[in-house]
Amino acid sequence: MKLVPNKFALLAIILAGLSAAQAKDPLPSWNDGAAKKSITDFVAKITTEGSSDLVPREERIATFDNDGTLWCEQPLYFQLLFALDRVRALAPQHPEWRTKEPFASLLKGDVKGALAGGEHAMLKIIMVTHAGMTTAEFEQIVKDWIATAKHPKFKRPYTECVYQPMVELLAYLRANGFKTFIVSGGGIEFMRPWTEKVYGIPPEQVVGSSIKTKYEMRDDKPVLMRLPEMNFIDDKTGKPVGINSHIGRRPIAAFGNSDGDQQMLEWTQAGDGARLMMLVHHDNAVREFAYDAESKIGTFSDALMAEAKKNGWTVISMKDDWKTIFAFER
Amino acid sequence: MKLVPNKFALLAIILAGLSAAQAKDPLPSWNDGAAKKSITDFVAKITTEGSSDLVPREERIATFDNDGTLWCEQPLYFQLLFALDRVRALAPQHPEWRTKEPFASLLKGDVKGALAGGEHAMLKIIMVTHAGMTTAEFEQIVKDWIATAKHPKFKRPYTECVYQPMVELLAYLRANGFKTFIVSGGGIEFMRPWTEKVYGIPPEQVVGSSIKTKYEMRDDKPVLMRLPEMNFIDDKTGKPVGINSHIGRRPIAAFGNSDGDQQMLEWTQAGDGARLMMLVHHDNAVREFAYDAESKIGTFSDALMAEAKKNGWTVISMKDDWKTIFAFER
Numbered sequence: 001m002k003l004v005p006n007k008f009a010l011l012a013i014i015l016a017g018l019s020a021a022q023a024k025d026p027l028p029s030w031n032d033g034a035a036k037k038s039i040t041d042f043v044a045k046i047t048t049e050g051s052s053d054l055v056p057r058e059e060r061i062a063t064f065d066n067d068g069t070l071w072c073e074q075p076l077y078f079q080l081l082f083a084l085d086r087v088r089a090l091a092p093q094h095p096e097w098r099t100k101e102p103f104a105s106l107l108k109g110d111v112k113g114a115l116a117g118g119e120h121a122m123l124k125i126i127m128v129t130h131a132g133m134t135t136a137e138f139e140q141i142v143k144d145w146i147a148t149a150k151h152p153k154f155k156r157p158y159t160e161c162v163y164q165p166m167v168e169l170l171a172y173l174r175a176n177g178f179k180t181f182i183v184s185g186g187g188i189e190f191m192r193p194w195t196e197k198v199y200g201i202p203p204e205q206v207v208g209s210s211i212k213t214k215y216e217m218r219d220d221k222p223v224l225m226r227l228p229e230m231n232f233i234d235d236k237t238g239k240p241v242g243i244n245s246h247i248g249r250r251p252i253a254a255f256g257n258s259d260g261d262q263q264m265l266e267w268t269q270a271g272d273g274a275r276l277m278m279l280v281h282h283d284n285a286v287r288e289f290a291y292d293a294e295s296k297i298g299t300f301s302d303a304l305m306a307e308a309k310k311n312g313w314t315v316i317s318m319k320d321d322w323k324t325i326f327a328f329e330r
Numbered sequence: 331m332k333l334v335p336n337k338f339a340l341l342a343i344i345l346a347g348l349s350a351a352q353a354k355d356p357l358p359s360w361n362d363g364a365a366k367k368s369i370t371d372f373v374a375k376i377t378t379e380g381s382s383d384l385v386p387r388e389e390r391i392a393t394f395d396n397d398g399t400l401w402c403e404q405p406l407y408f409q410l411l412f413a414l415d416r417v418r419a420l421a422p423q424h425p426e427w428r429t430k431e432p433f434a435s436l437l438k439g440d441v442k443g444a445l446a447g448g449e450h451a452m453l454k455i456i457m458v459t460h461a462g463m464t465t466a467e468f469e470q471i472v473k474d475w476i477a478t479a480k481h482p483k484f485k486r487p488y489t490e491c492v493y494q495p496m497v498e499l500l501a502y503l504r505a506n507g508f509k510t511f512i513v514s515g516g517g518i519e520f521m522r523p524w525t526e527k528v529y530g531i532p533p534e535q536v537v538g539s540s541i542k543t544k545y546e547m548r549d550d551k552p553v554l555m556r557l558p559e560m561n562f563i564d565d566k567t568g569k570p571v572g573i574n575s576h577i578g579r580r581p582i583a584a585f586g587n588s589d590g591d592q593q594m595l596e597w598t599q600a601g602d603g604a605r606l607m608m609l610v611h612h613d614n615a616v617r618e619f620a621y622d623a624e625s626k627i628g629t630f631s632d633a634l635m636a637e638a639k640k641n642g643w644t645v646i647s648m649k650d651d652w653k654t655i656f657a658f659e660r
Contacts, residue, residue, distance in 0.1 A: 058532055135574055179534070192578045202388055203578030204509070205534075213574060215567035215593055222596045224574055231575075237545035244465055244543060244554055245561075246576060248522045248533030263545055266552045 026172040029165040029324040035278070036321065038314045039169065042276040043176050046252065053274045057177040061251040063207075063243060063264060064170070066184035066191060068257040068298040069280050070199060072161040074289040075152065076111075077297060079190050080122070082145050084111065086129035094128075103128075123230075131211055131228035134218075135189065138226055142193045156328055159198045163280075164327045166255070170199055173253070181251070183207045183243055185235035185260050189226075207246040209234045239264035257282065258298040265313055277313040279304070284318040287325050356502040359495040359654040365608070366651065368644045369499065372606040373506050376582065383604045387507040391581040393537075393573060393594060394500070396514035396521060398587040398628040399610050400529060402491040404619040405482065406441075407627060409520050410452070412475050414441060416459035424458075433458075453560075461541055461558035464548075465519065468556055472523045486658055489528045493610075494657045496585070500529055503583070511581070513537045513573055515565035515590050519556075537576040539564045569594035587612065588628040595643055607643040609634070614648040617655050 030036040046055040067073040076084075087097070087106055097103035102121035105113035115121055130138065151161050170180050182191060182201055188208030195201045210231040213224040234242040240263050243251065254261070254268035257280040265277040281300060282291050292300035308315050316322070324330060360366040376385040397403040406414075417427070417436055427433035432451035435443035445451055460468065481491050500510050512521060512531055518538030525531045540561040543554040564572040570593050573581065584591070584598035587610040595607040611630060612621050622630035638645050646652070654660060 058526070061534075188575070188578070196388070204391075204576065206578060210575065213571050215570045215597070222570065222593070222600050224570060240545045240552065240554060241543050245518070245540065246534065248518070248536060263552070267545070270552050 027168050031323050035316045046274050060178040062173050062178045062253040063181045063183040063251040065256040065261050066182050070166050073298045078158050079186050083125050083129040127228040131226045134223040139193050146194050164324045165322045181205045207242045235260045237263050240267035259304050280316045357498050361653050365646045376604050390508040392503050392508045392583040393511045393513040393581040395586040395591050396512050400496050403628045408488050409516050413455050413459040457558040461556045464553040469523050494654045495652045511535045537572045565590045567593050570597035589634050610646045
């Protein structure tokens with residue numbers, strides 16, 4: 001009877017130690033390695049009282065691309081999948097689409113054919129599905145879609161196709177006094193209805209591309225009508241412009257995954273003091289998708305990889321640096 | 331010896347009571363009256379746990395016009411006074427201005443003549459003084475001006491010409507879980523360098539008019555160049571558009587002082603639940619300025635007054651509702 005309690009006591013001590021270590025790790029879905037270390041080192045550096053690298057709380061701004069950085073972007077940008085679903089839903093009201101491209105191909109199920117028209121075809125699809133209603137109506141359409149639509153590969157709601165390590169990173173930065181922002185090429189009004197719930201990022205901290213809106217009275221009630229006219233494209237050189245317009249401060253940390261994020265990372269790095277720039281590299285064909293320079297969606301060109309090396313930006317390998325990709329894996 | 335301690339004790343009790351009452355009043359520069367009561371009633375209503383009017387913290391958005399609502403706007407918008415100072419400062423580099431309107435009149439000291447050209451003249455003055463430099467350079471120019479320039483009537487820095495009752499209101503709302511935003515027709519980059527210090531409103535919570543910017547490399551460093559081209563006018567019907575673009579939520583409280591604020595108040599009121607809409611009326615010629623329907627600056631038209639009555643918007647009389655206008659009065 002003497003050994004048993006001791007064994008239990010020992011086990012209890014070991015377990016307590018383990019759980020304390022786990023509780024202490026704010027990034028449990030990250031493997032130990034250079035990427036994880038660059039994050040924790042940076043945060044320690046800029047939050048240590050008395051350090052010359054200390055950054056005041058109000059200046060702790062972190063910006064995140066969305067497609068391919070916070071959530072998946074394959075086989076197509078989710079917003080484009082939303083638009084395709086909307087074309088199908090609206091088709092009965094538009095008999096003329098049966099003979100008009102890009103809608104005709106699309107309605108026959110030929111997505112590739114529909115998108116063969118390039119940017120022009122894409123813009124047509126976006127405008128008929130994203131304009132012509134009030135902002136409140138569009139918000140409801142997005143909410144309904146996001147609540148029901150499922151990802152073609154993962155068979156899960158799109159909001160579950162978010163990267164668990166990045167969700168942990170967002171929470172970790174906020175716990176250290178950061179304000180976290182999305183700065184995405186995607187539509188600002190397509191993201192806002194769900195980013196608070198999914199990422200903890202409120203609508204006022206979402207920056208994105210937009211179409212113009214117009215204030216008018218409808219049945220004596222004011223509405224904002226969504227017009228079929230681009231207002232702002234928040235991509236590439238547009239990202240620093242969008243950051244300046246919406247945030248008015250330079251981020252001290254920025255996270256992206258494609259050529260569209262290069263200027264955001266340059267802009268972040270060009271400020272004074274400690275900075276953190278990271279790029280997610282999609283190299284996990286088994287658990288997600290593998291693509292980079294050759295992909296039309298989320299292109300990570302060789303030139304961007306060269307910039308990353310030259311500038312000391314950390315490239316995150318989804319294969320090696322992430323223990324878990326999606327929460328539903330566990 | 332018996333009465334003395336009692337007297338002191340009585341006095342101490344009275345003083346303690348007074349100071350407790352003062353400490354409890356979050357709006358000491360407001361006279362008791364309908365305006366002050368409408369604020370405290372509204373805040374009590376939307377913050378009372380269990381009440382059907384309770385508004386979740388994240389939805390407590392309050393928007394404030396700046397010129398004439400948070401700070402003074404006479405004898406001219408302060409940003410225009412800034413632009414006039416800049417024209418004078420830049421004149422030596424522009425000999426051609428000596429014969430070119432609106433600059434010629436301006437440099438002769440004839441401000442009225444310079445502005446006789448209306449919006450077109452104003453735009454010319456704004457563009458030569460607000461564009462053609464980087465965002466960082468412009469920020470420094472604004473900081474230098476705001477640190478040194480003085481108001482022509484009050485002989486004080488412009489940042490002291492802010493309304494003490496409104497500064498208290500901002501703090502009171504924030505203490506009750508509100509996020510406070512500026513939504514001004516003024517230039518967004520003209521306000522951001524000083525709003526945090528003066529109003530406690532950080533750059534990312536400032537919405538305003540803007541010119542376009544362009545991302546480019548200068549000596550291998552990325553900069554945002556300010557272009558002589560309007561991007562967005564955050565006034566009248568533009569205010570709900572700007573609110574939607576920057577905040578992405580409808581305010582539950584909005585504060586203005588002129589025709590330019592009508593649509594912001596309409597938009598605020600059109601949401602569900604308890605709402606607070608207020609308009610500052612400049613009726614104090616002795617301590618500030620008295621102007622309304624006839625003024626070109628900060629026009630408060632009879633039509634706006636009729637809208638306020640019809641819609642139940644509270645009109646704040648600077649004469650009757652404000653005990654103190656500027657902190658420097660005390």
